[in-house]
Amino acid sequence: MTANLINTPGLNYLGLLIPILPLIGFLVNGLLGKFLPKGITGWIGSLTVLGSFICTLLIFQKLGAGDAIRLDLFHWISFGNLDISFGLWIDPLTIIMLLVVTGVGFLIHLYSIGYMHDDEGFTRFFSYLNLFIFFMLLLVMGSNYLIMFIGWEGVGLCSYLLIGFWFKNDAYNDAAQKAFVMNRIGDLGFLLGIFFLLFNFGTLDIKAIEAIAPGLTMNGSLVVAITLFLFIGAIGKSAQIPLYTWLPDAMAGPTPVSALIHAATMVTAGIYMVVRSNVLFAMAPFTMTVILWIGVVTSVFAAVIGLKQNDIKKVLAYSTVSQLGLMFAALGVGAFSSGIFHLVTHAFFKALLFLGAGSVIHALHGEQDIRKMGGLRKFIPITYATFLLAALAISGFPLLSGFFSKDEILASDFEHGKIIWVILSLSSLLTAFYMFRLVYLTFFNTYRGSEESRHHIHESPWTMSVPLIILCVFSVLGGLLNLPDLVRSNHWMAHYLSAVTAPSATLLREHEPLSHGMEALLMSIAGAGAIVAILYARYIYVTRKTLPEEDAALHGFPKLVSNKFYVDELYEKFITRPVFKLSEWWGHFVDKLVIDRAVNGVAKSLEVSGKTLRLFQNGHTGFYVFAMVIGMVVFFIIRLLI
């Protein structure tokens, strides 16, 4: 279904401004930052993103569900039959992503003005944030897979720079490096997918590929190969099993970074890419099944680990991994708009959770261990209120945004297979439980920290609280974006995205749509389950005032969970260390002793032969005469033979 292309100069300029503004922000802050006063740089950084948001809104107003804008800027890599242009494409899916990235991004920039106020790298922080927004915008606006790849790798770079922001700390630097390298493993997969596409389709343009793809063999080796490779990229970027371990470690960066990159935007790049390529994936049911199961397993696995984490940010990190798994589970059954819906609501409440956590950490001057918190709801009420609402949203408490978005996914997966629904529901229950474990341990009962630190606890400045409140509003009301038919609403987002998802809809296996009754039943079960889980958590952590054990006291399965199933250690032992050992072995042994010896051996053999031949010149005249005679004889023999 070809989109209706709109080509008005005004909209074109707006579209161009969207990525250019943050780029300008990066350059100004990066190159001129030291000459500008600190306050200004923060506002420069934030206002550029706000500018992009406004441009997006203006375009959003004008663009209908079936419209699109294409901007071909210049020929980037073109020679022979190869023609990859630097182009942008704006359609409903892009708009939604842009709104999330720039909107939530702006709020986080605003928040950072307060949060990073005392940091000496303040200006540098904002220049990196702007660069990150720029790359993310390229990612979602790219008209071909290579532009997407620029953004793809670019956000990886920025997350490396921002995770390792406090570069004096070796552990943070290691975390940053790990993130980049793991991302690169995924990127190799993505790149191979691009090669397959380019070679077999002759183009990397997304729309062109969409047109050609249905002509291929359904579930044929070509489509499966392409989609699997692309999905490997998504696994790396969106932290699914087995390339997820970088995300929890990435909590080393400042909290606004975690909010922006790891909750709201960067990790969702994988989801975006799959939805953008929905036709390709729909042509490869095998890959869809792979996506589904990886999403499901990751969702549960991460949720289990989240149960036993004691760092406020780590809990949220594993929660992110788990929620991403849920989103992939939606994509795996072809519920593309549901996946995007959850992406949007998740951006709201996860960013809110992270910013709230940042507010808590800020109030406690750096404390992140929830075992040392408690009773904070009296001290920082705004943070508490917004955090609580966000936790309710993520747990799927009825009528909040998370409730609706999760329910859509669960309903779609129910259609596909009951077992999947069971596992995902279990994951949701665990989510509700550990989220409220976090809430209760942090904000309820009495404060467990030192008397001195209690005096310093204060609410955050307005630059930090206002974003919290705004996000809170969206987390609560976000469900309105895509209310199901059940409540006789317009199902807005699904319809808005219909032009984007329609090409694949015809290819996917048709399911009997659930009856309204069934859907209502599932919704009720989910909502009820969430409430039960919350109440159970309340029972354990508020009524019974249980505290998490000290690390030394753990045994057996809880210890396994608390140590994240030792996955990091496994990777270290079976991948990292062997490669390092190989490097040493090849460097010392093979290179020096084998190859170099061979080369030196040539020289040595010349030396040896010289030494041996020299012995022929022994000075004995009789020997020389003898040699002459031998020579004559040999000469004669040769003459006779030839």
Add this chain to the structure above:
Amino acid sequence: MTQSITEVPLNWYILLSTFLFCIGIMGVLFRRNAIIILMCIELMLNSVNLLLVSFSSYKGNSDGQVFVFFIMVVAAAEVAVGLALLMSIYRNIGSTDIDVLNKLKW
């Protein structure tokens, strides 16, 4: 009777020449006195002369005999130079034993 005198088979000359040559070579290889070696070289040259003359006689072609003249001239020149060298060496070393002459080396 005249026939038996003129018909000395060529093979005998070849054999004789070869023997003389081998004797000469063995002398060059195994004798230590430089003068003896020079004389053996002479022997080798003369054996070749003999061979050339016999072939020339049997083929009725005078090319061989002309070449013999060349060889004789060269032999004479070589003996002259060789003996002069030997005299010089003898005056310096006091011996004509070639095992003593081993300075021409690395």
Add this chain to the structure above:
Amino acid sequence: MMTLLLLIFPLLAAALVLAGGAKAAAKMALALTTIELLISVFVLNKFLKEGSEAFYVFYPWLQSPKISFHLSLDGLSLLMVLLTNLLLPIIVLSGFKRTISNAAGYFSLILLMQFALNGVFMAMDGLLYYIFWELALIPIYFIALRWGGPNRVNVTLKFFIYTLAGSLLMLFGFIMLYWYNPEHSFDIRELYRIYISDKNQSWLFWMFFLAYAVKIPIVPFHTWQADTYRESPTQGTMLLSGIMLKMGTYSLLRWLLPIVPMGVHQWGSVAITLCVIGIVYASVIAIKQKNLKNLLAYSSLAHVGLISAGIFALNMQGFQGSVVQMLAHGINVVGLFFCADIIFNRTNSINLDNLGGIRNLAPQFASVFMVIVLGSVALPLTNGFIGEFLLLYGVYEYNTWLSVFSGLTIILGAVYMLRMYKKVMLGNQGPRVLEFQDLHWNEMLALGILVVLIVVMGVYPKPIFEIAEPVLQTILNKTIIN
């Protein structure tokens, strides 16, 4: 006549610098190399308007064998000459503010090197090309010998003889070509046309290939490289890695592929496999190197392995990729070694264990170094990405599995480069990092130019493709159809 001027000027410049004395040597060299660069830009301009016919220089030289003085500038040669003349002023800039004994000799040798390198890229007659090829070896040998590190004597001797041995094989190849050519001419147009039987093409292939394999280098003929890069003075290493090795890859395109296409078809798979093995091998070894210059040498080895693999992939993408990557690698590796030199100059140590935390003390340097590292790691929007993308795609078209292995360089490159950056720049200050002045003016200027080039080439590589395309198409046609 521009061509002749372009060629001869560095020779005159070398003489001038030698005569000028030690005090003025660096400044004179900078001025003269900049003039040469301006001449090159002028030449570029003329090329874009008139094409390569404007630069044809032909003087018959010897009669039998028929060696002519034949120079020409087509797209490929022009790009290589531009690279040379662009990098030379930067190399000279890097020599400022360093105490160099006998500076006049040093800089004049560098200029002599420029003369020889330009000659190699412009020569279109086989034996003239060979003369320049060997000529290039002499200045670098003396540069490394006289101004190099503690182990330089053995290392440079090995480098010299190893390279010379390879070149000797090439000479044999040329002699063989002489016998096959009834005209007994070495002119490149003749060499492209003569008929050589398949069996002889195999022999010729190996003779030429081994010469280039040593020069580039291609594993397993690489063992001279790490030591030589380490022991040479910085300017020497820059000349070696930035330009001299491009002689090898350029020659693959110009002198190997079109002359023995059947040989390439027969043995190309062996060659490309060696290249790919080299990429992974070198990348893995680089991870655990403790000496910074060694690490950069192995990194360079991995990159040129990919360039060579792209050439042997025998398709347009691989060719264009190799051209772009030759330029990109030249720029990036000069930048990297310059940064290593800055580090050594300030801390007197090049061992990763002794360094660390430089970013605290020199933020400007840290940023510039990071950009160059990113270019080396092929981040999109840097020049390295364009090259690497096209090369990997070219190899992919040849064989999927080879491209998967080559693709490991994406991951491994990130590993060793970032690990190096972390150990050198981040974390706490190492034992030898006591104070660290941020960039001086000459360093800022040189590195700044490189950084700008990295980004500009990454965003707008189109001119390079356009300039190189006609030549590459001709070479491709010769290689595939023949």
